[in-house]
Amino acid sequence: MFYALGSAQGIVILLLSVAAFAAEVFALVDTLRTRPDAFVAASKRTKKFWAIVNAVAVVLGFISIANSITLVLRGHHRDRGLGDLPRGRAPRAAAGSGDGPRPAHGTLRTMVNDMGEATEVPQLTDPREGIFTVERPWGNFQQFVSNERVTVKIITVDPGHRLSLQTHDHRGEFWQVLDVPIEVTVGERTWTAEPGEAVWVPCTAIHRMANKGDRPGRLLEIAFGDFDEADIVRLEDDYAR
Structure with missing residues (x-):
């Protein structure tokens, strides 16, 4: 039961990580498509600065997704138990x-x-x-x-x-x-x-x-x-x- 709960939590975290990653990618693409003078006009930092910030956020988001997938797979492996390991045979x-x-x-x-x-x-x-x-x-x-x-x-x-x-x-x-x-x-x-x-x-x-x-x-x-x-x-x- 606890393994099942842990697996469900891992799936929820994975979905949230994917959603955050999509938002970060969108922000990066939007930054790259915006004209440099638009940042100056809005009294913001340069386009290069925001491009670097969003690129770092995308990398961190990708790492978060990878970790979430690992947690889900580990929970699935625990649910399967030792008896499902391949090529195993029980002793007399x-x-x-x-x-x-x-x-x-x-x-x-x-x-x-x-x-x-x-x-x-x-x-x-x-x-x-x-x-x-x-x-x-x-x-x-x-x-x-x-x-x-x-x-x-x-x-x-x-x-x-x-x-x-x-x-x-x-x-x-x-x-x-x-x-x-x-x-x-x-x-x-x-x-x-x-x-x-x-x-x-x-x-x-x-x-x-x-x-x-x-x-x-x-x-x-x-x-x-x-x-x-x-x-x-x-x-x-x-x-x-």
Whole structure:
């Protein structure tokens, strides 16, 4: 909605710039067509002076139009979103819990905690839909976020170890398996995520990752929302924390 408003404002500014530019061009042409002695008779400055003033106004008007066009095009690009970028392809994605309507990043929903108090919890959009890969002559690159407030980690899980079964109240997490298969739990589902697989952990969802292989496994983690290491509720923990 805000992007649409911004685009409409840009169009209005563009139209006003065009109208002003037309008036400036008319004034310049009128100045060039007027006889030099007419300026002297009207007790005004010389024709050369006014020709320079109007020419400068025309140049500034042209620059104003160019800037307005740029603003309109940027607004249109934002409205299209990342999903419309050419030659993009989404990575393999595994569905976590929390199917259904997905509100925009930063929205809040109200929950009642164990003390009976109302608390606001961020309801974050699954970011996997916005991930894309772009081909280049030298290969390709995969982009996960753009101008987002996120916290990024590379998590290494040693063979035979697993993280605690936990939840977060103020952030959702995107995981992408990098090296070896990792057993992941999201909500009531537990499965083995293969390298390259993308996983979304909604805010407040129960989750865990475990390495049942024989060599260390790494995952890329991108946390959306308000990140704080203290924002963790451990339901089970092999290390008695």
